[in-house]
Amino acid sequence: MTAQLTAPAPAPDTERFARGAALLRARELGIGVAIVLVFVATTISNHAFANAHSIQQLLTGAALIALLGVGETMVIVTRNVDLSVGSVVGLSAYIVGDVFKHHSGFPVLLGYVLGIVIGAVIGSINGLITVVTRVPSLVVTLAMLYIVRGVDGVIVNGKTIDPAAIPKSFTEVGYRTFLGVPWLAIIVAVVVAVVGYAMRSFRASRDLYAIGSNPEAASLAGIPAGRRVFTAFLISGALAGFAGSLFLALHAQIDVTGGNGYELTVVSAVVVGGVAIFGGSGTVLGAALGALLLNTINQALVAAKISSFWNEAIAGGLLLAAIAFDRWLGLRVARSLQSAQGAHRDA
Amino acid sequence: MNHPVGKEPLLVLEKAAKRFGAVRALEDGSVTLHPGEAHALLGENGAGKSTLVKILAGVHQPDSGRLVIGGTPVVLSGPAASRAAGVSIIYQEPTLFPDLTVAENIFMGRQPRRAGRRIDRTAMNKAAVAVFERLGVQLDPQRQARGLSVADQQIVEIAKALSLDAKVLVMDEPTAALTSVEVERLFDVMRTLREQGAAVLFISHRIEEVLASCQRVTIMRDGRFVSTAPIEEVTADSIIRSMVGRELGALFPKTETDPGETVLEVDHLTREGVFEDISFSVRRGEIVALAGLVGAGRSEVARAIFGIDRRTSGTVRVNGRSLRNGAPAAAMAAGVALVPEDRRQQGLVMDMGIDRNVALASLGRLGRFGLIRRGSERDLASTWADRLQLKFGRMKNEVSTLSGGNQQKVVLGKWLARGPSLLIIDEPTRGIDVGTKAEVHRILDGLVSDGMAVLMISSELPEVLGMADRVLVLHEGRITAELSRAEADEDSIMRAATGYAAVAS
């Protein structure tokens, strides 16, 4: 415990670590490269694509899915899944809109808070049922998807919230830019940055990874798995509710279809972003980039004058490619570690 | 060897009992730990040691009994409560988070923090390095735990327990996978801890380790407390007698047989990164034992022979016919049976009935066109239940309701029902009470007398010595010794298993 230890950070075999970290970072980098490639390829086929406006649109279009992806990542990391997010977006967007419609002068900021609260309530129901009854979250949130959508339908009952009902200051978030960057993208980027940092830097958030990585070991380590998983669902719900408010701000109108089918898009984005569907690893940044990649492809198809009928097939193929790639990478890393170890042992 | 007199005991467990369904895992678990002592807990597999450990860990709550820590009676509601009470555990099987770094594994839930309650990674990594220093090992604290060798995993576990600075440190067979240098280091650490006033509960199968490093020894048998004595008052022989409860001879009935023609021939079998260049053969009417430390690759060799894992190279021949790689069904058709190591996960479908479990390996023979005749299924099961003297309520009962020994008989029945010519049996008596143990040994002996070839893997040296006609010792994936029944003894096997001497044979 002498000189070696007092030296700052560097560990015994820094080199090996560097390789491991590089692999981890490679995922985010890889998606970033993919986004750029799609962008460049599209620009080549249609020069008009490369302009500030397009980029703004790419960011705005991906924002909501990226925001949902943040919460979904927190849940999936614990080896659970939240399929109710799409329904939550629809419900919270409509209720917030309805409040604006019937209470003109309702504080704009409270509109966002209301959305978050609605989402948090549903998220906590998801979490409570999953944790207390130990029914798999896939089933719980699938049921909630139905139930919340049903409740939404009963409340909406064929009505719409028209743009005129929504305060201009509320919808500003949907289109204003700051130094050329859409506010919506800034908000989501801040959420990604904050949650991303938190997921690295706090004990409770590391617990989430531990729970997903090895539930048995987590309970042996005395991690309050129930409370943590509950919190993950709560935050996922709250972010979905927030996304509902932003949905309303962006579109300035809402009927019963809002948010329909988002759940699968979000899960796809998250998995494409490198979050392991069985928990334990993945980052919020990756999930957000996954959402951006999917949206970039969607818009690129239109811009490249390819029929938008290709969107879905490409999204599906991409998801399959992503998980297959992850498995391949995992096997390769395991193999290289093993042979390195063998060599180390033999020496 | 200071006697812990007069001092208030740190931890007292009295008459703890725990059952799981019909299985009595622990009937009278009692142990008293004083500050500054290393206390050995000995007993055969299935004696209830692991259950006792899990009670101390807060994983299981005893059905009855009393636990006093530091003079206060406590009820441990979970692992967190146990840790809060100052108890730290090193489990037999490492429980790591594969996706997290080594340092995080050590400090999970107690990561060092800096301003704003944020985790201080630099401090954490430093602290991890410091712990490794104490253990005298080099391990990168920032690498992922995924892919660590079993020994390295165990080192991380030990580092985790050390870093807790616990009052009571429980080690459940921590040395099984370690090299002797690492073991020495561990003992040094134990000594330091004791000097600081901590108590260590040490569980091991290596009696000489216990004699060398502990002050008192508690012996358990069949879920019950047998005795506690200062180390000076016991000998290896007396310990073994108390553990087993009878003379060794009765445990290992061994009929002398003349081995017949070769059944199994393994040639240059290799699975990259796991084991290498394994060659041996097993003949009719003999038991060949595969011995070695945990993680030496014994079970993996068996899995590769049976086709559960694919081999990288080499050949396996049974009765002269070469086996297809990675195809258990082909191995079964050739007459191979495998009674696996992990009964609950691999051997049995715990939630299925006895009859269905017995039939599971013989489904194709129970009727025509894939249809199963319930009648023939039940006949098959009751035939084998009779022959193996299975104790059970009803044939339909789930096997999870049976005791460990009877579960093992179901697994045996399942495979014997196929009439195999080669039986591979991995840890034949792990977690089985002594009475049934002898029964299993008698069954094995009978099978060999009738001309079956048996490949046995066992971590229990008495079992290896008592049952095997030949012993192959594995060390880190290679065969380091082949010993005849006459040559094999504890010393020769352990030397080969730890890779010290290439034992002349």
Place this chain on the structure above:
Amino acid sequence: MTPDITTKPSETVSYRGADDGGQPLWRKLVRWETALVFVLIAVLIFGSAKESGFLDGTNFFYISLNMGEIAIMALPLTLIVMTGEIDLSVASMLGLSGTVMGSLFHDGWSVWAAMAAALLVGAAGGALNGLLVAKMGLPSIAVTIGTLTLFRGLAEIVLAPRTITGFPISLTKIGVVPVQGTKIAWSALIFLVLAIIFGVVLHATALGRSIVAIGLQPEAARFSGVRVDRIKFGLYVVSGVFCALAGILFTLKNSSVSYDAGTGLELNVVAIVLLGGVSIFGGRGTVIGVVLAVVIVGCLQQALTQMGVQPEVQNIVTGSLLLVSVLVPNSGELVRRIRARRRRGPVPAA
């Protein structure tokens, strides 16, 4: 030396209560299927109390007509869930096979050849799922969310924005008239025949026994010589083929097909399988339970529609049923845990 700290299957066990030795007590006393029969009777009484014509033959025909394809897709899914996997791509495969059949028919193929092609597409799609799940070992939920999107996307490429009509009337009449001399729709009759076959396979054959073993303890199954990969692969192919069959029937029933046929039905199919008492963890479940669930959902939907209940409320009912169907079997676990907590009592400070 093998890296054996990677995810072990045993870890999921913690969710079903590793040490409680099987099912809760009440589950042993009351079989799930018995409970379903009572629920069905309740639904029938409820329906006929509210609607006079509820129990008549025409209504029976309608119910069987509405549920036929969903029910057919539920059968292979039952077996897949029994092995502990899932297939969310079923409804997309229904759409894709209908699309293929429709577009080939439109291009002048004979309707029979078009149907055969649709079945082949079903087998190919199932093989893709099977390859990724069984051979590559990828998580089935992620894989089939991927193929859900992929299959639907392929259908869109092939057919959108067209709608194909004009199938031979001799075939499309299956959507209008019941099987001669009965009050049952053709698709439902096919379902019943298939249900018997699937029931026999699951409950009385070596294959069925292997499926149960895979679901309960995959490793033990492998160690007993069960060809886990091959069986899973086969089940996905079977699922693909029967979803294609459902797609054909769906197309003929509606005498038309567009790329979005059957969108969203996967959730109904999954809900029915789970309501039928098939454990999402695999290993537990019966075909008769699934058949009962089909009938219950069909009757309930028809009753609610005829009562003029808002369709949104039906969503709530479906969701609640799904939740209840998993909550009730787990209630034993819940009670046990609450009791355990009470027994432990407060923890004194150490």
Place this chain on the structure above:
Amino acid sequence: MTISRTARRRATAILSLSVAGVMLAACGSSSNAGSDPTGKPTATGVKKGLTVYFIPKDTQNPYEVLADQGGKKALEELGGKVVVSSGTADTAAAQIPSIQTAIQKHADAIVIAGNDPSALCPSLNQASAAGIKIVSFDSDISCGTSPNHLFINQADTADVGTSEVDLLAKQIGSTGQVAILSAAASATNQNAWIGFMKKQLTKYPNMKLVSTVYGNDDPATSLTVLQGLLSAYPNLKGIISPTTVGISTAAQYLSNHKDVAKKVTLTGLGLPSQMKSYVKDGTVKSFELWNPNQLGYLAGYAAASLASGSASLQTGSTFKAGTLGSYKVLAPASGVGPSVVLGPPTVFDASNVDKFNF
């Protein structure tokens, strides 16, 4: 698809005979015998106590909700009642149980907005066989003569397509790239209108249709494809969105991106209530629509009159539609069977947009 239509119609007619065994309205076009002698409507010609099932695309579509309300008003005036029944998804499968319910409940007439042109035909045929009169609105079904039904056309299909192109042409000086933002790719009415738009565009040689994109009547999807459109075609001059969700999504985007709005002109079919603010802030100059309330009202009267026998599917048969006055059944033409047209669409602009409450 249109080539085989006659043959198929004949074939489906045979099916209707074999299945239903009931001949309806003397098989419309094939025979003139049995023409209705009571062609003249009487105010009292409609029976009281009729039950009409309104089956919209789904129960939540705001446009359809307005139409349903019109239908309810009509039947109230006539002393009958309307039952609204449909699913939550815009699929034919979700509408079938509602048709079955109407049959079970012995409804007198069904007014349906088809989610699919032909998937509903078999079920509607059964309804027809059970003596229920079939009326379609908003989005027609193409079942030929089985069942024979009356289509309440919101506006002449050709008119809608042509007038929207004209409206746009006027605003952009008949030159430049234009695009269409539609609903779902499988929507019948959309595709029919788009067909006529393409035809009309041939009259404007300097206007070029560069792309048709589909927003699936979902604001998010509509926005994505709109943004893609704007990126792909920076010189785009005009967008026609013949769907209320599409046009309002596009209007919202343009009103917040004035730089784009300066270059791109938007028109299409929209609800005045949703579009009001965009017309006022100058984002949209004009758009069109008919009154969905009146559409439902007319459909209600038509259904009641058919069920009472006071009107028939014969070309020229007339009936009274309350406050809307008298309507005449038009002859079948190019893929559309007997139909009634509500009237020319209303063009909304800053001068009149405030006067409408739908």
